Amino acid sequence: MTSIKIFCPATIANLNCGFDVLGLCLESIGDEIIIRKSVNKCVKITNIVGANLPFEIENNVAGVAALAIFEEANKRVAFEHGFEIEIFKKIKAGSGIGSSSASAAGAVFGINELLGKPFSKIELVKFAMKGEVVASGSEHADNVAPCLLGGFTLVRGYNPLDVIKIESPSELYAVVLHPHIEVKTADARSVLQPMISLQNAIIQTGNIGGLVAGLFMSDYELISRSLHDVIIEPLRKHLIPNFDEVKDVALKNGALGAGISGAGPSIFALCKGKESAQKIALSMENMYQNTEINFDIHISKINPKGVEVISINEL
Amino acid sequence: MTSIKIFCPATIANLNCGFDVLGLCLESIGDEIIIRKSVNKCVKITNIVGANLPFEIENNVAGVAALAIFEEANKRVAFEHGFEIEIFKKIKAGSGIGSSSASAAGAVFGINELLGKPFSKIELVKFAMKGEVVASGSEHADNVAPCLLGGFTLVRGYNPLDVIKIESPSELYAVVLHPHIEVKTADARSVLQPMISLQNAIIQTGNIGGLVAGLFMSDYELISRSLHDVIIEPLRKHLIPNFDEVKDVALKNGALGAGISGAGPSIFALCKGKESAQKIALSMENMYQNTEINFDIHISKINPKGVEVISINEL
Numbered sequence: 001m002t003s004i005k006i007f008c009p010a011t012i013a014n015l016n017c018g019f020d021v022l023g024l025c026l027e028s029i030g031d032e033i034i035i036r037k038s039v040n041k042c043v044k045i046t047n048i049v050g051a052n053l054p055f056e057i058e059n060n061v062a063g064v065a066a067l068a069i070f071e072e073a074n075k076r077v078a079f080e081h082g083f084e085i086e087i088f089k090k091i092k093a094g095s096g097i098g099s100s101s102a103s104a105a106g107a108v109f110g111i112n113e114l115l116g117k118p119f120s121k122i123e124l125v126k127f128a129m130k131g132e133v134v135a136s137g138s139e140h141a142d143n144v145a146p147c148l149l150g151g152f153t154l155v156r157g158y159n160p161l162d163v164i165k166i167e168s169p170s171e172l173y174a175v176v177l178h179p180h181i182e183v184k185t186a187d188a189r190s191v192l193q194p195m196i197s198l199q200n201a202i203i204q205t206g207n208i209g210g211l212v213a214g215l216f217m218s219d220y221e222l223i224s225r226s227l228h229d230v231i232i233e234p235l236r237k238h239l240i241p242n243f244d245e246v247k248d249v250a251l252k253n254g255a256l257g258a259g260i261s262g263a264g265p266s267i268f269a270l271c272k273g274k275e276s277a278q279k280i281a282l283s284m285e286n287m288y289q290n291t292e293i294n295f296d297i298h299i300s301k302i303n304p305k306g307v308e309v310i311s312i313n314e315l
Numbered sequence: 316m317t318s319i320k321i322f323c324p325a326t327i328a329n330l331n332c333g334f335d336v337l338g339l340c341l342e343s344i345g346d347e348i349i350i351r352k353s354v355n356k357c358v359k360i361t362n363i364v365g366a367n368l369p370f371e372i373e374n375n376v377a378g379v380a381a382l383a384i385f386e387e388a389n390k391r392v393a394f395e396h397g398f399e400i401e402i403f404k405k406i407k408a409g410s411g412i413g414s415s416s417a418s419a420a421g422a423v424f425g426i427n428e429l430l431g432k433p434f435s436k437i438e439l440v441k442f443a444m445k446g447e448v449v450a451s452g453s454e455h456a457d458n459v460a461p462c463l464l465g466g467f468t469l470v471r472g473y474n475p476l477d478v479i480k481i482e483s484p485s486e487l488y489a490v491v492l493h494p495h496i497e498v499k500t501a502d503a504r505s506v507l508q509p510m511i512s513l514q515n516a517i518i519q520t521g522n523i524g525g526l527v528a529g530l531f532m533s534d535y536e537l538i539s540r541s542l543h544d545v546i547i548e549p550l551r552k553h554l555i556p557n558f559d560e561v562k563d564v565a566l567k568n569g570a571l572g573a574g575i576s577g578a579g580p581s582i583f584a585l586c587k588g589k590e591s592a593q594k595i596a597l598s599m600e601n602m603y604q605n606t607e608i609n610f611d612i613h614i615s616k617i618n619p620k621g622v623e624v625i626s627i628n629e630l
Contacts, residue, residue: 021521156525157518162540164528195510201546203472204516205523206336210471212524213479216531225477231516 003036004113005310008106009150009303010091011098012174012268013142016229016259017207021155023098023146026174027303031102032310033062034086035110042082043067050089058134062087065104065131069111072127073118083111095178096262101143102307104131109148109307121148121306125163136185143262150306152215168302169218173277175255177246177284178266180294183239188263191235200230220256220272227257227270240264242291246284253283274301318351319428320625323421324465324618325406326413327489327583328457331544331574332522336470338413338461341489342618346417347625348377349401350425357397358382365404373449377402380419380446384426387442388433398426410493411577416458417622419446424463424622436463436621440478451500458577465621467530483617484533488592490570492561492599493581495609498554503578506550515545535571535587542572542585555580557606561599568598589616 009030015022038044043066045055057063062085070083085107091099108127112119119127128144145153145163152166210226213219237243240260246267247258254276255269269284271277277299288295324345330337353359358381360370372378377400385398400422406414423442427434434442443459460468460478467481525541528534552558555575561582562573569591570584584599586592596614603610 018520018524020517021524154521154524154528156521156537156541162521162525164525164537166528192513194513196513196516198507198509198511198546201511201516201519202335205333205519206469206471208520208524209333209336209469209527210477210479212527213469213481213531216528222471222479226471231513 003034003313004110005313006033006035006106006110007308007310008033008102009147009307010102011143011146012176012261013098013146014232014260014262016227016233016257017204017211018154019229019232020142022152022208022211023142024152024168024174025146025150025303025306026097026176026298026300028300029091029097029298031090031099031106032088033103033106033110035107035114036084037114038082038084040082041080043070044082044084045087046084047086048089049087051093053087053089061100061131061134062103062107064134065128066107066111068130069108069119069124069127073111073115076118083114092178094182096183096260096264096266097176097178098143098147098262100135101128101132101147104128105144105147105307107131113309122161122163124148126161146306148306150304151302154212166212166215168304169215169220169223171220171273172302173271173274174300174302175250175269175271175277175281175284176261176266176298176300177288178296178298179241179288181241181265183264185263187239188236191239192232193235196231203228203230223270224256227259229259233259236260236264240267241293242288243267245287249283249287250280253280255280274299318349318628319425320628321348321350321421321425322623322625323348323417324462324622325417326458326461327491327576328413328461329547329575329577331542331548331572332519332526333469334544334547335457337467337523337526338457339467339483339489340461340465340618340621341412341491341613341615343615344406344412344613346405346414346421347403348418348421348425350422350429351399352429353397353399355397356395358385359397359399360402361399362401363404364402366408368402368404376415376446376449377418377422379449380443381422381426383445384423384434384439384442388426388430391433398429407493409497411498411575411579411581412491412493413458413462413577415450416443416447416462419443420459420462420622422446428624437476437478439463441476461621463621465619466617469527481527481530483619484530484535484538486535486588487617488586488589489615489617490565490584490586490592490596490599491576491581491613491615492603493611493613494556494603496556496580498579500578502554503551506554507547508550511546518543518545538585539571542574544574548574551575551579555582556608557603558582560602564598564602565595568595570595
């Protein structure tokens with residue numbers, strides 16, 4: 001194969017009580033990336049559509065991630081070609097649903113496919129994390145892990161990287177409301193407190209344990225009872241206008257739980273079944289239309305597969 | 316039936332990264348309780364063997380728990396008899412493996428059996444928790460839940476009580492070394508810090524999530540990687556002489572993980588398979604023989620059933 005087109009799904013990280021460890025993969029929204037073998041032994045970005053992003057490899061998340069896998073693969077077997085990347089952005093930057101991670105994950109996944117899959121998906125997470133440094137200043141796996149693996153992912157730890165995929169219960173849907181405002185990373189960080197109470201840590205421990213158990217048991221009631229974040233959400237929610245109102249209306253209309261997607265501004269709700277998700281989305285939409293803020297809203301099944309090939313082109 | 320004999324297993328609470336939420340049930344050590352219907356419409360303790368415990372109902376954990384279920388049952392259907400309880404203590408008080416909980420759980424379980432099982436096991440947890448007030452000053456479910464339900468139990472939260480049973484992987488064993496020293500509850504509490512770092516809370520969140528996932532997946536490696544407590548163990552371990560040495564020798568000999576059982580002084584190790592558990596127990600035993608402290612050591616499969624009927628006697 002000489003070129004490949006990839007679907008790079010959006011993701012929700014910092015999933016409620018799973019701050020910094022739990023994420024999930026969406027199905028109905030994502031970037032597309034085309035990667036083709038090139039004569040020059042280098043990585044090059046040749047086209048970016050839908051966003052104003054840098055073409056320089058070292059300043060582009062997909063470029064940095066692509067270079068990481070390219071260089072590592074070259075150490076194993078030197079090869080006589082490079083890669084050209086075209087990026088079609090559909091996930092808005094700064095929306096809080098893993099826009100940069102999708103590009104980084106898609107680039108490393110596509111190159112790995114073209115190379116004949118020398119690396120496992122877990123190894124791909126490490127390469128994609130290199131791209132995250134450009135976007136956020138640190139290597140983290142919160143979004144790239146669910147994007148690459150699909151379902152839910154738990155980042156148990158980083159030394160060494162330990163990512164566990166948890167299959168999603170089959171009827172689980174997410175609704176994501178993206179208010180068109182900017183939440184500055186610096187603000188989202190500065191509101192966090194370096195110390196928290198042991199009591200809240202214990203509550204959070206019970207909830208993350210319950211949530212993981214609920215996912216394994218496909219117990220929607222347990223998932224719902226576990227979706228409470230007593231540590232991060234109370235500190236960050238005021239950065240998102242009308243967060244409480246959106247959450248309340250989602251819960252009143254049957255959402256299993258709701259929270260901040262990533263570091264915001266997107267607000268997510270988890271729902272059982274498509275019809276319930278549609279009803280909940282409508283209620284959130286109606287509520288947010290009362291504000292002065294533009295927004296878009298997505299309904300998505302949890303994506304069981306993660307990043308995937310759309311088409312292959314043999315020349 | 317007019318009398319019933321009950322096995323009341325020992326338990327490990329505060330299981331490593333699952334402080335205050337995760338516990339497990341042991342199989343090879345436990346109290347026995349005999350409960351018989353009596354003519355007098357009250358609850359009475361008629362015999363206590365193996366420990367110096369109060370006979371007054373209101374000062375005895377089993378008595379208080381028994382009275383709680385007796386009174387609640389009487390509200391539903393007034394009945395014309397009471398119960399006499401004989402307690403055969405085999406779990407040493409203050410050992411950190413749920414001695415008082417075993418008696419409380421056994422009493423409520425036995426009475427429920429004699430009444431024809433009007434209450435679910437989860438309801439029994441609430442009655443048994445009343446007994447815990449006598450022992451520890453507060454209602455907690457850390458030990459009574461695994462004792463009643465078997466396997467692993469996660470206490471997700473208390474408002475309302477939400478207990479989830481998690482089946483144990485079939486090859487999982489526990490080794491428990493009980494040094495014959497007293498760890499005062501006041502000391503175990505006073506070393507805790509009311510505030511902890513967010514960073515440690517995140518590490519603990521990843522580990523409890525990984526541990527729960529590992530139990531569901533019967534993934535012993537993942538269980539092992541998750542058994543790290545960065546919050547409580549560092550503060551409490553100095554209350555237990557040679558804790559680090561016992562833990563080290565257990566890990567070196569193949570234990571999946573180790574930690575403090577309950578609030579101590581017992582030290583537990585989790586192991587895969589009986590042979591491995593025997594080897595690990597021997598290594599811990601050899602190590603502790605170098606100290607001046609008497610101890611006993613138990614090897615136990617994780618008990619899948621919890622408290623159970625040994626025999627029924629019809630008069």
